[in-house]
Amino acid sequence: MTIQSETIELQVQGETIAGTLVSPGSKMPGILFVHGWGGSQQRDLARARQITGLGCVCMTFDLRGHEKTQSQRLTVTREQNLDDLLVAYDRLVSHPAVDPGAVAVIGSSYGGYLATLLTLQRPVKWLAMRVPALYWDEEWNSPKQALDRQRLNDYRRRNLSPADNRALAACAEFTGDVLLVESEQDDYVPHSTLMSYRSAFVSAHSLTHRTVDGADHALSSEESQKAYSAILAAWVGEMVIGARLDRYPHYAPWYA
Template sequence: MLRVHARPDGMGVLGFSYGGYMAALLAGMYPFDWLVLRSPVIYPDADWLLAKEDLDRREVDAYRHAMHTPENNRALAACTAFKGDVLLVQSEHDEVVPRPVIDSYAWAFGNARSLVRHTLLEADHALSQARWRRTYHAIVVDWLRERRRGGR
């Protein structure tokens, strides 16, 4: 999922999973004010021209269990270029996006105006329980309200 939101006082993008990967790439190309990534995936640059359905799942899984830097991944390089505010949310029991992916993204946002990380305790990748979805929604709404008030 990928959503772009524009209002007079700023523009931002929110992405989940593959949408988070795409949002990260967009954030390096457009002057968004804020960026919300929930469990953003990551892919090797060598497979850039392949459809995600054609990727070797074992290779992708192995790639995601290692730390990566902006020098070897275009999505992370885009994150390095981002200058706005970032909310990075992970699920504690994410079966798709392991912690090294989230850590790689967090490390890449070194030039962001601010970075806030949240872990949804006990949650899975899909937020399959209503309480996890409510918690995520509250985190995003509170964070966006803070941005609107000018907080960093």
């Protein structure tokens, strides 16, 4: 790892003493978490703290229509939530410790869907999606909450291609590394949706597909939560931290 040294002067009671500020010359990967519809950043914070310990800068946030902006739940649109994600991404990469060429986005359900659309407008090197939801392209500016639930269920059971859906088209253009995590007992995002996403990543550098046995959509059990955390940590360790070691061979995380 490259080390930078800066000579500084310290003022003490009218006198000047010399010092040296030593800092790592390399920047860290940035990881952005995007929660699902009806969720919040609280569900991601524990994982963000764990991954930060590996040598990353992580960021969580609340989409509009959630938590402090819950009053907007009935009116917020997918376009507005994508704008939220774009602003959050820009804030993360503006952090002085973040390498803008090494950004990962981790999205759950609705957040996974939005993450695919983000890749059309911002550079993303790694994309992890847990039970990514899928929505038709029309009614983009209609309130998200007003979308017909039964129609969504039927739509997600179809075999869809990048020609059918903008999110899948974004997947087809994505050239980074991908993690897809499925819940075995998911009542909201069926296996067919995961397969539509999986089939769409025709240009991905790598694709990892994992299933959490016995898990429902929300990972309601502690066992399911732990299983997903283990899958995510292993993938981040292999992809994100591994790439950093390749780029900075003398870098070692704090736990090494």
